[in-house]
Amino acid sequence: MLIDGKWTANWQPVQKADEKGRFVRQDSSFRNWITADGSAGPTGTGGFKAEAGRYRLYVALICPWASRTLIARKLKGLEEIVPVTVVNPRLDDQGWSFGGFPGADADPLYGALHLHELYTRADPHVSGRATVPVLWDEKLGVMVNNESADIVRMFDTAFEGIAPSEIRLAPEDLVAEIDSESARIYRRYNNGVYKAGFASSQEAYDEAVTELFDEMARIEDRLSDGRPFYFGDRMTETDIRIFVTSIRFDAAYHGLFKCNIKRLEDHPNLQAHMLRLLNTGGIAETVDLEHIKAGYYGIKALNPLRIVPAGPAALSAEIAKAKSAF
Numbered sequence: 001m002l003i004d005g006k007w008t009a010n011w012q013p014v015q016k017a018d019e020k021g022r023f024v025r026q027d028s029s030f031r032n033w034i035t036a037d038g039s040a041g042p043t044g045t046g047g048f049k050a051e052a053g054r055y056r057l058y059v060a061l062i063c064p065w066a067s068r069t070l071i072a073r074k075l076k077g078l079e080e081i082v083p084v085t086v087v088n089p090r091l092d093d094q095g096w097s098f099g100g101f102p103g104a105d106a107d108p109l110y111g112a113l114h115l116h117e118l119y120t121r122a123d124p125h126v127s128g129r130a131t132v133p134v135l136w137d138e139k140l141g142v143m144v145n146n147e148s149a150d151i152v153r154m155f156d157t158a159f160e161g162i163a164p165s166e167i168r169l170a171p172e173d174l175v176a177e178i179d180s181e182s183a184r185i186y187r188r189y190n191n192g193v194y195k196a197g198f199a200s201s202q203e204a205y206d207e208a209v210t211e212l213f214d215e216m217a218r219i220e221d222r223l224s225d226g227r228p229f230y231f232g233d234r235m236t237e238t239d240i241r242i243f244v245t246s247i248r249f250d251a252a253y254h255g256l257f258k259c260n261i262k263r264l265e266d267h268p269n270l271q272a273h274m275l276r277l278l279n280t281g282g283i284a285e286t287v288d289l290e291h292i293k294a295g296y297y298g299i300k301a302l303n304p305l306r307i308v309p310a311g312p313a314a315l316s317a318e319i320a321k322a323k324s325a326f
């Protein structure tokens with residue numbers, strides 16, 4: 001991680017733990033918003049007007065948080081407007097790096113070797129982890145935002161004047177409910193798998209895995225009335241939030257993170273929901289199972305020899321099918 005702008009050697013892939021060994025994820029530190037007219041958004045400062053080609057999104061395809069920004073970019077038709085750079089899937093001793101792994105890119109802006117160089121370029125005294133996603137302003141050479149929830153929201157609204165879209169990921173009439181559901185789903189599902197995987201005590205693991213499977217049972221039950229999406233007929237942010245964890249579940253969390261009470265496949269409604277999104281609007285193109293598996297099984301603290309498992313074959317086949325159908 002970075003301390004006062006310097007990369008420190010005592011880097012650990014596992015973020016903070018509390019006194020009981022529970023995994024604690026760091027809060028994001030750059031919170032400016034791109035808006036249609038450049039006015040300030042809900043947090044941070046103004047000056048970031050929506051313009052085609054001005055902003056670049058840095059992502060890791062292993063990362064569920066980065067993936068949801070990629071999905072929002074895709075569904076909102078922003079591929080030509082916000083270019084993307086993909087880092088290598090494995091975190092090494094200097095964090096995320098550029099280029100080398102199939103499907104990963106070199107840094108096109110500064111030839112950086114590691115993502116942390118962008119953080120220190122943005123703020124020479126920055127402290128904290130150099131996380132993805134990063135939304136970068138190429139015109140001013142600054143980091144706009146590194147919080148995926150904000151990025152998804154600004155992609156939903158800021159570019160409507162430039163690239164009008166049919167879909168609204170957080171419609172006005174649902175936004176309050178989306179926010180309260182998101183907080184719960186983040187805590188118990190998206191971050192729940194990490195709390196199980198990175199627990200550093202049996203007690204913390206037991207607590208996390210129980211909460212996780214309770215939450216999966218709850219979502220499974222909610223979808224049991226046949227609704228296609230979490231809130232009914234409309235696909236929203238909440239569905240994307242669920243999808244990014246579901247698509248990784250049997251490939252990474254079930255094995256590596258010890259989330260093995262059941263598989264996703266054993267939840268028919270959650271599985272159908274995952275496949276529905278996989279086959280919607282080109283979402284499959286944002287999914288790369290090789291990056292996901294190399295990234296998770298490359299976490300040395302959990303898998304020192306970094307051996308990547310072969311399966312699950314059925315999931316690979318579904319992803320390939322969805323990609324070729326689009």
Ligand SMILES: N[C@@H](CCC(=O)N[C@@H](CS)C(=O)NCC(=O)O)C(=O)O
Binds near residue numbers: 013062130132149
């Ligand atoms: N709050 C952030 C969390 C992002 C995050 O934790 N990303 C992880 C990958 S999934 C990361 O970059 N970790 C690098 C590290 O911890 O050094 C968001 O949602 O955007």
